[in-house]
Every structure is written in C-alpha cells, then in structure tokens.
Amino acid sequence: MPSPRWKTPRQIGRSLWLRARHRGRALGECILIGLVATPAGLAFSRIGIPVPWLLGPLFAGLLMALATRRPWRVPRSVHTVAQALMGVAFGLRLPPDVFGIIGPRLPAMALLVLVTALLSIGNGFLLWRWARIDPATGFLGSIPGAAGSIVAAAGDLGADARLVAVLQYLRVLLVAFVTPFAVQHLAPLIAGSNSPVVPVPEPASFQA
Numbered sequence: 411m412p413s414p415r416w417k418t419p420r421q422i423g424r425s426l427w428l429r430a431r432h433r434g435r436a437l438g439e440c441i442l443i444g445l446v447a448t449p450a451g452l453a454f455s456r457i458g459i460p461v462p463w464l465l466g467p468l469f470a471g472l473l474m475a476l477a478t479r480r481p482w483r484v485p486r487s488v489h490t491v492a493q494a495l496m497g498v499a500f501g502l503r504l505p506p507d508v509f510g511i512i513g514p515r516l517p518a519m520a521l522l523v524l525v526t527a528l529l530s531i532g533n534g535f536l537l538w539r540w541a542r543i544d545p546a547t548g549f550l551g552s553i554p555g556a557a558g559s560i561v562a563a564a565g566d567l568g569a570d571a572r573l574v575a576v577l578q579y580l581r582v583l584l585v586a587f588v589t590p591f592a593v594q595h596l597a598p599l600i601a602g603s604n605s606p607v608v609p610v611p612e613p614a615s616f617q618a
Contacts, residue, residue: 551577
C-alpha cells in the first residue's frame, strides 16, 4: 500500500493562492456583471419595456458576451440565491383571493391548462425537428408564462438557458405588444358591437 503523499508548505501556499485567485476573479466578474446589468434594467424601466429587470440585464449580458467573445458566469452560490429570491417573488405575487375566483371556473381552467401544455409540447417538438433544438430547450422555451423562473431553472433541467431565454423573451415581447391591440379591437368584434370596450393598460404594465 503506497504511503500518503504530503504536500509541502510551498504546494499548500500555491494551492491556497490559486483558490483565492479563482474566487477573487469570480467575485470581480460578478460585480462587473452587476454594474452592467443594473443600468440596463434602469434604462429599460425608463423606456417602458415590459419586464425591464429581466429583459434589460438579458440584453446587456448578450452584448457583453458578444463584445468579449466569451461566456460570463456568476458563482454557483449567487445563482442559487437568485433562484430562491425569484421563486419567492413570483410566489408572493399570487393573491389569496384568487382561489375563491378559481373555484367555479376550475373545469374550464383545467382544460385550458391541458390544451396549453399540449400546444407547448407540440411547439417544442417542431423546434426539435425543424430547428434541431434539443427537446428540453424547445419545450421550456415554448411554455407560456413565468419566463423568469423558467429561464432560471432551465440549466438545472438540462436545457440551454440561453436559447430558452431568447425564446421566452421573444414571446414576452410579442404578447406584451399584441395583447393590448387584440383586447381593445378584436374582443368587441367577437363579443358583439354592443359590448363595452374594456380599457387596456399600456404594454409596460404587462407581466410575463
């Protein structure tokens, strides 16, 4: 049985220095990403872009990656904390009285959820066959709603988070700008000319 190989003080010092250097570089990159993402979120919020604190940093991150020609990553611990905060934020947006509203409409809503899931699976299948995107990425990129949480969980589910983000936020932009027009102009035509027109908020107030 070979005897254990002990590290010399020089090797231990070098190992600790390399570890500290790696952590320092990761922390520096994390700070730099924050300095780039924060102004982008503020700018998108001022302009009135939907979900500005998701789309702004996403756009800034894409430009940053293209300009430097390399991927940027935040530390795993920061990524985990961000996922937890996003999960809590999305959960707190659900008002308690919504359960009383859902009750009488539960069968119709269950059917709608089923149809939406089937359409998402079909769209993901078409992306896989025609665009050569892996099934997990195609399916997650096609799920409507909760874009932020889906993108945050994409990597853990084996999908390409970058492609999922592009697909999800293209959908967010399309829905945010098409839905007000559809509700304002098409809904009265479907319901009848005597139906009152419901005021629709501006696209900036829509949430994915």
